[in-house]
Amino acid sequence: MVKLTDIPKAFVKGITHSWLSMVGAMVVTVTFPFLVGAVLYDTFMHIANPYLSGFIYMILGPGFMGGLLLVFIGLFFARGKEEVRLFTLDYLRDKLSDESGYNRIRKLVFVGVFLTCINLFVVGILAYSGYHYMESDAFCGEVCHVPMTPEFTAYQNSAHSRVGCVDCHIGTGASWFVKSKISGARQLYAVVADTFSRPIKTPVHGLRPARDTCEQCHRPEKFHGDRLVVKDKYLEDENNTHVQTVLLLKIGSAGDLAAESHGIHWHVAPENEIIYKAADWERNIIPEVSQKTANGNKIIYRSGEADEQIAAATNLEERIMDCIDCHNRPSHIYLPADEAINGKILTNNIPTDLPFIKQQAMKVVSIEYRTQDEARTAIAKELTNYYKSNYSDIYSQNRPLVEKAIAGVQAAYVENVFPEMRIQWDTYSSNLGHANYFGCFRCHNDEHESAEGEVISMDCDTCHTILAEDEENPEIIKTLLGGS
Ligand code: HEC
Ligand code: HEC
Ligand code: HEC
Ligand code: HEC
Ligand code: HEC
Structure with a gap:
């Protein structure tokens, strides 16, 4: 009769007979207590230090799983010794036909299942916590320290500092998660090999369409009306004179049951699909814009030099206009x-x-x-x-x-x-206006003309009413505040 205590012995013997298993077992033994301690601690207390989490999930975790794999490879593929035969089919066949051996097999299976359950549990927690770790802002923004410092800093100063990196850069769904990990692996290599570009190139051509990211939180068909924008400036004189520009910005709406699309968010209404061709990587040169109208017609606006621009294109691309074409810096806002x-x-x-x-x-x-x-x-x-x-x-x-x-x-x-x-003041441009960069004027420049002779409007009142421009104590502010 085999005693229960013989079974672990058989395992140990089997393991000692294979170098691979030995190495694996050592790795598992050393990492196991640390790993369980660290993961439990992280689960209940939350480890704030991104490097420590990085060590747990990117070094200890894979180390443990690798060790486990080695143990099994060693056990099942290093043949010859009796202990190892324990786990082979021959052995199973022998023992199954033998009454007394049957008992031993049962116990073996029992121990095997028990150990596998423990391992699966640990691997499960690891995978779960590891997944969350890889989705965290700390992983995206801080572990990859030098290259991400600018994006992380600018992000922390923005209105989106509580929105996760992954909500804009990955969104939901498995396929984009996998895609991002593949591109992430490439980026990790670039960091290790120090081959990443400085500055990081933008726009990000592989960015997920805004409808799957921004529009999960924002619904431009739900905002309406105008917005008062006050810009405070200081002149370069002795008194640093305070002046203000006041605009009524026609935010508009992408249309809703009650209202037609109008104003600035008119572009993202489903019935006005706007497709444009860009001739350069930065999407600053736009030779052609086509607009699908509500009644299904198509209007094509071409710039005066469209043919030359297309011929000289460095990166010709066709794109459906979405949020990012104006809000290209919603969270990494570098000010002039x-x-x-x-x-x-x-x-x-x-x-x-x-x-x-x-x-x-x-x-x-x-x-x-x-x-x-x-x-x-x-x-x-x-x-x-x-x-x-x-x-x-x-x-x-x-x-x-x-x-x-x-x-x-x-x-x-x-x-x-x-x-x-290599990020200076004007390295990353914003498309949201036209004061510092081309922005809206890439299309709204009175030079994009349709066959009927209509142009994409540059009329100053299309997008805003200017209520005051660089004025000291503007009347309009006094009026709005009800003072005199
Ligand atoms: C609100 C959405 C949003 C969030 C949150 C966000 N990003 Fe971005 N990110 C963008 C957009 C939009 C771009 C520019 C895309 C374009 O122009 O094609 C961008 C660009 C980048 C770039 C390319 C370089 C650049 O500045 O254009 C990097 C790198 C980057 N983000 C990293 C991060 C990291 C790291 C985090 C979290 C700390 C993060 N992002 C959070 C929207 C976001
Ligand atoms: C996870 C939800 C979420 C996602 C995804 C998201 N946003 Fe936001 N966004 C917010 C919240 C919340 C605010 C309000 C923050 C505040 O005012 O404190 C905001 C604010 C804004 C504002 C006003 C900013 C300001 O300075 O007042 C703009 C513009 C904006 N988001 C555009 C975008 C764009 C473009 C994207 C896609 C690249 C995007 N958002 C993705 C949640 C989100
Ligand atoms: C044609 C350019 C353009 C497009 C396309 C665009 N926006 Fe805007 N959006 C603007 C401008 C300009 C403002 C006003 C910015 C300011 O206040 O300085 C604005 C304001 C906003 C605000 C703040 C609204 C408020 O009432 O203050 C949010 C949120 C926003 N946009 C989200 C989006 C989302 C989401 C999309 C894509 C579905 C989108 N925008 C598409 C130009 C655009
Ligand atoms: C890719 C080209 C393109 C860009 C970039 C662009 N627009 Fe437009 N926009 C159009 C086209 C095409 C029309 C329709 C023709 C027109 O009304 O002049 C339009 C129309 C408009 C209208 C009138 C909508 C209505 O109520 O009928 C407003 C307002 C507007 N754009 C604001 C902006 C602002 C603000 C920006 C920059 C933040 C901007 N656009 C950037 C292509 C563009
Ligand atoms: C296609 C839309 C559009 C057109 C056309 C347009 N603007 Fe603007 N303008 C904007 C937007 C968007 C902003 C940015 C508001 C912000 O930064 O919040 C802006 C900002 C401004 C500002 C404030 C800039 C600052 O930072 O102080 C001034 C001044 C201005 N516009 C003047 C004009 C004049 C003059 C014209 C006519 C030649 C004009 N705009 C045509 C969209 C437009």
């Missing part, structure tokens, strides 16, 4: 220098009490530095020197004011410029 400095003044991170601070800030941040540290040092040095030599009374009596301004200007710089990734 002027807007970044104005923003910091508005929030009082840069005090306007310092004469010429806007001008000096613009001057010092417009220089190209090689690293963020170099920029920080230069900003501190230049501003200190300026106020020391030109406004020595302010400098000596109110040094905290200068220190505050320095910190504000440094923040404006490091939130938007990443020389290590």
